[in-house]
Amino acid sequence: MSTVRATHASHIVLPENVTDKPTVCSFLIGHFKQIDATVWQQRIMDGKVHWRDGRLITLDCTFVPRERVYYYREVAVEKKVPFAENVIYEDDNIMVAYKPHFLAVSPSGQFVNECLVNRLRIKTGIETLVTAHRLDRATAGLMLLSKRPEQRHLYHDLFKYANITKHYQAIARLTPELYQQHQQGELALPLHWTVKNKIVKGDPSFTMKIADGEANSHSEIELIGVKGEFGLFRLSPITGKTHQLRLHMHSLGMPLVNDRLYPTLLDRCDDNFKQPLQLLAQQLEFTDPVTGIEHKIATKALDIDALIDKTIEII
Template sequence: MTNKTINEIEIIYEDQNLIVVNKPEGLASIHDSNGKVSDLQTLLQDKLKIKIYVLHRLDKDVSGIILYAKNPKTHKFLNQQFENRIVKKTYLALVHGLIKEKSGLIDKPIKEFGSGRMGVAEKGKESKTFYKVIESYQNYSLVELSPTTGRKHQLRVHLYSIGHPIVGDKLYGEKEIQKNYPRLMLHAKSITFNLTDTKKLYLEANLPKSFSSFINSFKL
């Protein structure tokens, strides 16, 4: 990734303690230990000339809002909010099929089954995702997701488990069908957290063209 590209990454919010950006799909959110793959954390550190601290992560193929702390004190303050589930996040996903129930809760425990693949399992960790259907197109549904837990691949596994895998998800869905789509249609839309002890902050990340143009093609 070139310097021009990192300069083009949208900064949603920045102050002396943290930076919030709109991560493009196809870019890892944290540093790879072998250092062979570009990642957003390293690119931002190179741009800002400081060490930044990871608070949460997005899968490489997921776009959207992500925040990093600029110092240990802020990292601790915000990390406690993540651990105590004070931070609220919403996502947009385009899924296969028309979901009959327009809103609901997917309450299914998740565990890892090896090779990085997760799945629903009775003895897995508690995992809950609220969903709301925003629009329906042909044989697709645009869904807003609000997880209350943060398991690896949670949204992807939960939607797959109810028969509506996310469009373009080659790991959870029929690979021969999923490979025909331009990207994984999952975007981290918004985040709400306490900026200080007395001030709450709500931030949103715009949909990238790779997502919005695909949806708009249904409206033509």
């Protein structure tokens, strides 16, 4: 099978509490159980595993607690995502970039080079770029990145402690009741919902579900435009649970167009680049914790006529 190697090395710190692994190789084999032992042996023999200072690790190198081991992830050849990222804002400390649909944020799973961080590091030459938060691969929109790893926690805390305001835009098919109101000229916009409920892990584990109990999620949702059977929504998550906006729209009876998880988990298949999830992280508002600058950064707002025309064609 043809494989591709990650452009940038990953690393792991050898733990202090391991006493039954005499060599680095035996530790890697035991720690990464999903990777066959022969793969690690071959990587080491091919010079793809090394210490922090660049010295190559051999099959009989002794396990040294607290030392860093660097290695290069390899996966089957990645399919190129045919959409471009771009930098919206940049200063000495941060970068805000637009991530297109289908592009992973960071190396994970079967994506090592086809991810936003890797593309931006290559494009800008800034090897220290790290993300301050997460965004689903299926979702497009704004990502905040830190240029200085030692400052990353400051920007991550904006999201952790809800000190940043996020606005999304989305398209969904209206409920029959809302569509009828629109047809009769009785639908006054904007129409607003406050959604609060408890979100927990689903089955399979990469999905989420709404459960009984005290709410741990909160979104403010507005219907701001209508064309035909479809609505354009402004979504403002107050909390940041995984798949929160997708679940909250589904709970209103209006799942997002081209959502492959909710309400029905569709069979795994290759990405259909003509059918992106209609969800966009459109605006970020925050006070920079380092400079004190007040930021209000946005991508181009969705064009409801053009986008819904296109959506109607492909669904």
